[in-house]
Amino acid sequence: MIGAGIKRGTAELAVLSILEASPLHGYELAQRIEQQTKGALRFTLAALYPMLYRVEKRGWIRGVWETGSNGRRRRCYRLTPAGKRKLVPLRHEWSQLFEALRQLKRVANA
Amino acid sequence: MIGAGIKRGTAELAVLSILEASPLHGYELAQRIEQQTKGALRFTLAALYPMLYRVEKRGWIRGVWETGSNGRRRRCYRLTPAGKRKLVPLRHEWSQLFEALRQLKRVANA
DNA sequence: GCTCATATATAAGAATCTTATATGTAAGAG
């Protein structure tokens, strides 16, 4: 799995990306991240929950309490319009970072 | 410039990549990172110096005090064999992270 | 003499991850 040192800030992009596809609650968000990245990216729930509160506070996601057919209460998050807009500069920033690191390697190997 | 939130851990890769090309001291390392990434990635010296000490402690770089022709003393760092070996898994880890984030987007847009 | 570029160093604080712990319901095994 990818180490803690370099994956900082990825949780936000991961959560917004997954919620773009469909609304989801915290517990399954963690599983989706792991599944969709084939285990490369993994977050504990203790990291995810506080992160969801922060992102909701910024208005990018919105959570509603649901009581499923099985009687379990859970908080279902969905991407807000502001969150959808936020994904654009956020992805741009990440692709800029990738490009920057690629340039550092290219110069070193020139 | 790329925000502080997402660039964590990049300093290490950036410094090792640049030292792979040629030995350098801290002050100019900061400038090289900024130049070679066209200003996208930028670290203050207050972030770089403690980082250099950490990385040296791990044995990946080695610094020697030099007194240049102008009489200024400065610490010149070069990549150790262990540092060169470390670059392989480190780059692999980063490319895994890129691939993981790419997969999250692909699923969302499917 | 003053200011700017060079050069290193440390302290205090913010953000985001870690592990550990807590609570509670539902379902399946024995």
Added chain:
DNA sequence: CTCTTACATATAAGATTCTTATATATGAGC
């Protein structure tokens, strides 16, 4: 019917790595 596991959320304490602010000192140009 009790025990364990899966589901589901929550918080606390600690580590790491970045930020801004501050300090020190030399050399060059005006």
